[in-house]
Amino acid sequence: MEDEIISLGMKTIKEKSEIFGDDAGAFRVSDAWMIFTNDMLVWSTDVVKEMSYEDVGFKVVTMNVSDISAMGGKPMFFAFSIGLPEYDKKVEKGIFEGIQAGLKEYGMKLISADTNFSKELVIDGIAIGTSKKLLLRKNARVGELVCVTGDLGRPLSALLISLKNFRVEEDDRERIFEKLIRAKARVEEGQKLTEFSECGIDISDGLVRELKALSQASKVGMVIKSENLPISEEVKNFCEINGLDQYLVAMNSGEEYELVFTVKKDRVDEINFDFTVIGEVIEEKGVFFERNGKIEKPRDLSWRHFETSIL
Ligand SMILES: [Mg+2]
Incomplete structure (x- = not known):
């Protein structure tokens, strides 16, 4: 199913960056590559009961950074959109603390963020990195x-x-x-x-x-x-x-x-x-x-x- 959706998207959307469809996408800026990736965490399919809210926040950073690393990049910036079923300070604070811990771990800075309400908790992360050379x-x-x-x-x-x-x-x-x-x-x-x-x-x-x-x-x-x-x-x-x-x-x-x-x-x-x-x-x-x-x-x-x- 997921593969079918990806292949439909690949066929339909033709305007793509120079490097597309690898672990991350990339484009050249003077003598370096800028590397971009996004990966979404969905509560019901990506979280087990043993994880704390902080672990969840940390995971969103890790799963995005890992794709930057797979391309050989140095992670620089992180952005995220979070959809929440309700306002619950304990939940949100835990997730934000986890994101903070992830950014500190990988030496990154937050560059943009967005919140909204949704039926299920979802967090879509975006990581931006750079490298002189790419692993493809x-x-x-x-x-x-x-x-x-x-x-x-x-x-x-x-x-x-x-x-x-x-x-x-x-x-x-x-x-x-x-x-x-x-x-x-x-x-x-x-x-x-x-x-x-x-x-x-x-x-x-x-x-x-x-x-x-x-x-x-x-x-x-x-x-x-x-x-x-x-x-x-x-x-x-x-x-x-x-x-x-x-x-x-x-x-x-x-x-x-x-x-x-x-x-x-x-x-x-x-x-x-x-x-x-x-x-x-x-x-x-x-x-x-x-x-x-x-x-x-x-x-x-x-x-x-x-x-x-x-x-
Ligand atoms: Mg990957």
Whole structure:
């Protein structure tokens, strides 16, 4: 449905900026790129009961900033429109405090804001950033390594616990929920990446979907070694006690806000932040996972706004 609406919009609206349809849009101003993105948070589909109002405000900033980082940009300004079902000072103050915390975290300033009343609480954020160089989805080249920052699987594990009562050991609960409740965008890494990489995307809908987007845009394929996926001990433990496949969870966990990028083999050692090499760009189109020496097509559980077929 969402894909159909996007494709209708792409066909109908023809006046587009020079860079459009990547993680963010961009246009050139003298020797730099201005990067723009907007992303809307809808209460019923983007908020879990474990989140405070402050977490919600912080999340709106993070989900927008992450797309600036995916393009290699330095986040500069933030704007938002909020639709509220009623005036409730506790709710609004919490959300505004969260937005403030996000702006402080990422070194941004608020440039514009609007409030209105609506049936459901929605917050549409806009982030503006800048970069000398852009990371683009279409720039993956055969032979490059596929890499990812951070670890994968915690947000989906947390959702399964929150919405479906999956079991979790008490010692693991906080770490598992940490990212779903207060994920942080990879702003430093995104900016540094412009030195080493040409191609990047952030994980909002799960690794499988992001790899598909990179492969399609670049007209290449990717093969990922399942055993290389960075999965935390807490997620491994969670999957084991619930009889889940840890790789399936890691590959389909959304709202990770990690960066996936490609880099030439002879430059990988220069990268000066933590990341994991998970695979390689290949000629054969499609996304493949290698597990115990066998190549398989990954199962796409279609994460979107906390909805996935695993739930
Ligand atoms: Mg994105």
